Amino acid sequence: MKKILASLLAAFALVTGAQAAGGALVLDKFPKERVSDLAALQNGAKLFVNYCLNCHSAAFMRxxxxxxxxxxxxxxxxxxxxxxxxxxEVMKVSLDAKDAKEWFGAVPPDLTLVARSRASHDGSGADYLYTYLRTFYRDDTRPTGWNNLTFPNVGMPHALWELQGQRAxxxxxxxxxxxxxxxxxxxxxxxQLTPGTMSPQEYDSAIADLVAYMQWMGEPVQQQRQRIGVGVLIFLAIFFVIAWRLNAAFWKDVK
Structure with a gap:
């Protein structure tokens, strides 16, 4: 429980800091249907393991x-x-916390619950992540050489720059x-300064898959929970009608 709380606090600190820095930015809409698309989730998992799991862990996901x-x-x-x-095994990284703090100024937060944390904070969740991962740009004044429109002065470099290319x-x-x-x-x-291996449309689609996976990772049973919830509501509605008719039949002869 302490580890989960620490992860939530780290993710909360990341997203609240971003909100304070990025204030008036209008977030792009994440294509929500990707969360129920298995092919999109599989591609998102591949991107997450290849590009995110080098620095960030997902310590609550096996x-x-x-x-x-x-x-x-x-x-x-x-x-x-x-x-x-x-x-x-859980999705952990070999990056030493001391090295991470020295290189980036802070230890990269665990990402298992970051989408869920942002959603519970202000409801933007996937929209924020989808916009954030698509608004990196070159900035020679920053230690990493990168900055971000959604999170100004972010300490994280653009891990996906080879896919998107370099932009100013x-x-x-x-x-x-x-x-x-x-x-x-x-x-x-x-x-656009240099082209990436993907076109802008392909990159946006890949980021949508990655964010879909991160949202799924925060609550893997979300789709199942929603289906069960709908079933329970339908059952209660039917049972209400049955109980109402039984009550009427039971009391019909009572004056």
Whole structure:
């Protein structure tokens, strides 16, 4: 329980800091249907293991749980089991916490519950992650050489830059509406510096799959829970009608 609480607090700190820094940014809508698409979840799991699990852990998710999204144990062993040789192990990383703090300024938070934490915080959950992972840009003033439109001055480098390519963000100076003597920087758009291995459409689709997996990982039984909930409501509605008629039949002769 202490580990889960620590993970939630770390994820909460990440997303609340991002909200404070990214304030007025309008989040892009995550395609929610991906969460129930097994092919999308499988691709998202592959991206997560290859690009996220190098620094971030998912300490409350076991590799063998991926069988719930249609993967066989052999597929997991052959394609996704990089940090360990046991399919029953949790998704952990070998990155030393001291090294991580020295390199990035903070230990990368565990990602098992990050989508769920953001959703419980302000409801943006998947929309925030979907926007965040698509708004990195080159910034030579930052220690990592990267910055992010959704989370300004983020310590995380752009782990997926080879897929998206390198981009620069264009800003223009505008007068502050509350104080005309002050100038603020307003985002105008991105400029592609070098191409990635994916087209913009392919990259957006890949990020949608990755976010779908992260949302599923936060609550693997979400779809099952919702189906059971609908079934329970239907049962209660039918039982209410039966109980109402039984009550009427029982009391009909009582004056």
């Amino acid at each position: 590799f063998n749980r991926l069988k719930d999204i249609g993967l066989t144990e052999q597929q997991i062993k052959d394609n996704l089991l990089f940090p360990t040789d046991k399919v029953g 963000a264009k800003f223009v100076e505008v007068a502050d509406p509350h104080d005309p003597t002050k100038k603020t920087h307003q985002f105008e758009g991105f400029e």
